[in-house]
Amino acid sequence: MKNFTNTVLFFLMGCLLSFAQQDGIGIFSYHNDIGNPKLEGSVKYNISEQTYEIEGSGYNIWFERDEFQYAYSKSVKNFIITANFKFLGEGKDPHRKTGIMLRKSTSESAAHFTAALHGDGLTSMQWRSKEGEEMKDPENESKALKSNYEILQVEKRDSLLIMRGAHFGEPLQEIGSKVLAELSGEVLVGIFISSHDETAVEKAKIWNLRIDYPVAENYNPYESGWIGCRMETMNVQTGERKVIYKKSDRFEAPNWMPNGDKLLFNMDGLLHTIPVEGGEIEAFNTGFAKDLNNDHGISFDGKLLAISNHKDDENGSGSAVYVLPISGGEPQLITPQTPSYWHGWSPNNKDVVYVATRENNPTYDIYKKSIDGGEEIALTNTGDGEHVDGCEYSPDGKYIYYNGSSSGTMQIWRMKPDGSEKEQITFDENNDWFPHISPDGKWIVYISFPATIPVNDHPSFKRVELKLMPAEGGAPKTIAYLYGGQGTINVPSWSPDSKFIALVSNSGE
Missing domain, CATH: 2.120.10.30 (TolB, C-terminal domain)
Structure with a gap:
């Protein structure tokens, strides 16, 4: 009985570590409901799979105020955020939406720029230019597509915001762009879900989530120094990627070792190995x-x-x-x-x-x-x-x-x-x-x-x-x-x- 009890305890501890919920979650610093929806939302991060499950309620993200669940961080830099999105379950309302949001604040009526995947297959670019204004109808400006793009990307270049989308296997397509002066400085950036029904909670899965910080066009890493590298592995048929090592400096060009358990890569003029799941780096x-x-x-x-x-x-x-x-x-x-x-x-x-x-x-x-x-x-x-x-x-x-x-x-x-x-x-x-x-x-x-x-x-x-x-x-x-x-x-x-x-x-x- 003691051995069985210990086994159960270890299993439960492993589950908690693997699928943890906390104030800072995954790459994001915060997560909470915006606009006080009637039903509480949540975010879970699967550490081993590097995937997110986000669930939330809310009447909508529209008109002059919003209700939704949001996982986000603050950024004063320009960036590119990219991720795969998939709704879980059939859903109650076809207008439920998930995706990427850049937001001025956590106010329910804040200015924002949103790349949204809707439950009915609509992929749209939506925005509110200033605090308290009504959101624009994207279809009036030809910024909505019946495309069901499951891969979304938003790039911020100061006040210029660009949305791209793709089906897996196809190149990214630019859906639209917008200049929003309110979002030229520090913004919140993250993922969201809204049920479009106050009585329902909807859920989505997000993976391959990356936030990259572009360098200047004239940037030369050989002169200015290398910054920000990630070692990743990827399933070539599904496109699912995992980060196994990060460093604020240069490393490059991994080989897969013959026995399949380690990668060989160059760093600082030498070769090193690392386990394919991440771990201790050893000099070769x-x-x-x-x-x-x-x-x-x-x-x-x-x-x-x-x-x-x-x-x-x-x-x-x-x-x-x-x-x-x-x-x-x-x-x-x-x-x-x-x-x-x-x-x-x-x-x-x-x-x-x-x-x-x-x-x-x-x-x-x-x-x-x-x-x-x-x-x-x-x-x-x-x-x-x-x-x-x-x-x-x-x-x-x-x-x-x-x-x-x-x-x-x-x-x-x-x-x-x-x-x-x-x-x-x-x-x-x-x-x-x-x-x-x-x-x-x-x-x-x-x-x-x-x-x-x-x-x-x-x-x-x-x-x-x-x-x-x-x-x-x-x-x-x-x-x-x-x-x-x-x-x-x-x-x-x-x-x-x-x-x-x-x-x-x-x-x-």
Whole structure:
């Protein structure tokens, strides 16, 4: 009986820790009812799943006053808030609503800007310009859509507020924007629910909730210092993401270790490991190599690790490719000439592919070389102004996938291992980088930069998307909407079972 009682107590304690309700909850500092609805609302945060359940009542969010449940924090900065929303249960009123709200205060009649998902499938942008004014009818200004977007995003640029929405698998679409002077300074930002029926309590689930703080357009992390990085894992089929590590500094480019229980990533010029669920970080032994960049990866048989480390000698100064045992140790130099940036292993575990410039070829091209020695082989011959990167073998060895700009924008390509039969496989207006092939050979994940980014550049701290497509070609779908770029998925980052990837996002703080 004693053992049974202890088991029950431990189970209950675990539940309380996993699904906790408190004054500060998840990423938010506060939660409470606004406008004194008749039925009390609440917010629960599932720590292990990193999801929110919000429930609340209230007559509406409309006219000159509002009633709803609100989880929020205060912000004096510009930001981007993004989350997935889903109503739980059939609901009593089709006009129930949940979503993202920016609000001047907790007053029931405060100025606010709202991105709302309604129970009847309406996705709308709504606002109250000043305290006590009646809300605007969004349909009068063409700001409402019968779209049922389950992914909502609001960006604040001082007084300019922008709403975006998407179905999972599709790019974010701009629904509308509004200039609200009342919301130019400090605001409350958070998630909400209102039942549109004083006698009912409605419930919604929210996940993948992120608040990012954009940097200035001229921000250069290499000059100003890196801020705000998160290590995340993601289910590529559902898009569900979990943050396992955060730091107000730079780290990048996670690999999934062969046994599936740890990630390998670079930070402070060294490699480190972390459990995939988060936990203690451990330094990885790379011997004398202590000036690593973010290009590193593990051989197909899981026995060797390739790294890119800065060196200075008679052959040049810059990044060079080295190989060492997966258990750690002293690296073996593979590319005496610099700069050389590793990107892929061949399935025979003998050849590596990398991008490099050479004295007689100042443009970045893809090269192949055996780790046992011999001459390097150029696989591409780019022209002036072109760029190639992200070269990686398919698991069956039939192709090398890479990103290249010979068509005018950066797109995903593939070629035979000898450099022949180059074939473009993505065709869009964005700039697509770093294709990574799943271990089962079925899928490609890559990062997509907006067309406003220079074609041959892949900076950090940008609004980017991760996309998934069949390895043999086909329509890609968007699986992540994030603030990131350089260092997000520069290297192979699939889990051994081809179900997850690891990535780094930028939070801006």
